[in-house]
Amino acid sequence: MIITLKDGSTKEYASGMSVLDIAADISEGLARAACAGEVNGEVVDLRTVVDEDVELNILTFRDQAGMDAFRHTASHILAQAVKRLYPGAKLAIGPAIELGFYYDFDMDRALDNKDLAAIEKEMNAIVKEKLDIERFELPRAEALKLVEEMGESYKAELISDLPEDAVISFYKQGDFVDLCAGPHLMNTKEVKALKLISTAGAYWRGNEKNKMLSRIYGTAYNKKSDLKEHMVRLEEAKKRDHNKLGRELEIFTTSEVVGQGLPLIMPKGAKIIQTLQRYVEDEEEARGYEFTRTPVMAKSDLFKISGHWDHYKDGMFVLGDEEKDDEVYALRPMTCPFQYMIYKAKQRSYRDLPVRYSETSPLFRNESSGEMHGLIRVRQFHLADAHIMCTPEQVEQEFKDVVVLVQDMMQAIGIVNDVTYRFSKWDPEKTDKYIDNPDAWHTTQNVMRKILNDIGLEYEEADGEAAFYGPKLDVQFRNVHGKEDTLFTIQLDFALSERFDMTYVDKDNQKKRPYIIHRSSIGCYERTLAMLIEKYAGAFPLWLAPTQLKLLPITDNQIEYCRNIKKTLRGYGIRVDIDERAEKIGYKIREARMERIPYLAIVGQEESENNSLAIRSREKGDEGSIALDDFIKRIADENASKYIYHQHMIEESK
């Protein structure tokens, strides 16, 4: 047989060889590093015997699949340790994940940090025991019998759900046997650097109707130094956590008596949001949006028409009692139907379209108590919301323009490279969640896919992530804990113009249904602020910084000069503070640095005499004396750089 390797070279063998043997034949080092193999594109075990011509790639810890095999083995070591310490624990599942692995157990007691330390100790003992890991297969009936004898009811359920013809494999290391498709390493001794991170609850099979199991998260590396680095990175990430930093920097706070999920935005946070909002609304207006101001509540009837009452009543703040009151109101969870009413307030001609209505919209959603998180998931928030009503011919261009708008916003706040795109689609299985109209789903999804491909956007597709009324393009970001959330969204809606009986009169004098695009430009201000805090670790870009320049007089003699400078700079829209306290200059600098203020100006006698500022910038440190006029120009230029649409226009006119 002939084996073709990744680099195109070939090896020839007379008889069948295991992947590991072939790796050893290539080099001893490769065999040592090998975690799994890839045969004709399929990830396999190192034990897999190859006996025909194939393309083979040896996977090490550097390959994602190799790393997964490695960490999957770590999860088995975790399971073995748990079984040794708590024989009553039942095994559920234990895969590798992006930054490590987990294993779910059904335990009769809760685990605390001491337990975690004990389990980790036992895991290290298992590594030291250098147990060989063996793979074996069993016919279905025998496999079932084996797991039932072991009392592993969850494993039995997994086997029962496998297709009739499925290969059922097990892995054994010492006294521990686990149902598992693999692949796995050859011996427990390879897992030299492991660490248990945390415990958590998780529903069996991810379904909240099932029992909640105990999940243990951990991570593993093939080098101790890499593990240490990983732990340092986790610590560093925690320092950027918006929920901690945002409070330290006095951007927001919360109060028990106000309530959960209701953050109080403090002056610095409010300044950032105001700055952002002015910018967003300027950009939107420049691109043909009009603004509306609609009520924060409505009669339940409105939400019944839209379908939100059926889908999300539990998640709405309802005012009144449906049983007793003639009229029940609800705080609005979204803006759509309000703007539709404005659309419907007069007859629309095809000549009027597209109509683009924007609103910085306060929204209220009664999220479950466990869902709230800092500024990322809250019960009241402000969405940079808009709805575009257009003809079928216009929808493609309108959608593309929205993508450009969103990308310009991301460029302005500097996060273009921190996001991923998700094409969120319908799931035909979830009949209770989605409007039952397969034709419309296929049509709109195809329209959207065509647009995305035209733009050349890199995106992943996700089934079952669409809104109930149509597919979405979601812009996703990760917080410091690695958790992904939707930052911005653009949605194609095929259902609501029908429900609200929205029309326009076309050229042929016929009434027709407009297409509707729902979109957020900069998303929800609270969430975007959270993301910015984490992205910049509190050191906001100049144009967003609540204070852009802090004047630090060296003695009281310079205070008057500083106050005059402040007045002048305010005239140019520059946000300036003065530290008038009788403190030493080093102390004032230290505090201002901790506040991450972009520019500090040390003002002594020299500066006050020749109308200058001794600038200390956040990035460069001490820059020496600069004439006031030069400094104003520098800040003004930096401040204006965010107006990307204006730049587009200037480019075009050239």
Place this chain on the structure above:
RNA sequence: GCCGACCUGGCUCAAUUGGCAGAGCAGCUGACUUGUAAUCAGCAGGUUACCGGUUCGAGUCCGGUGGUCGGCUCCA
């Protein structure tokens, strides 16, 4: 909503088996008037999240409520 952890001055943290709630920073007052990351001194600050229980005695033990955090589920 579910699983688990946590909650002590504004912040960071102490307080032995249940035995007088304390420190640093921040704040206030005063002195100092200083040239690029912490000047000195004094003062004040607490129903230990809240409610209840056990106890001679609770920050500490038990129960409940609220909030925060990490997950799970959900996210129009």
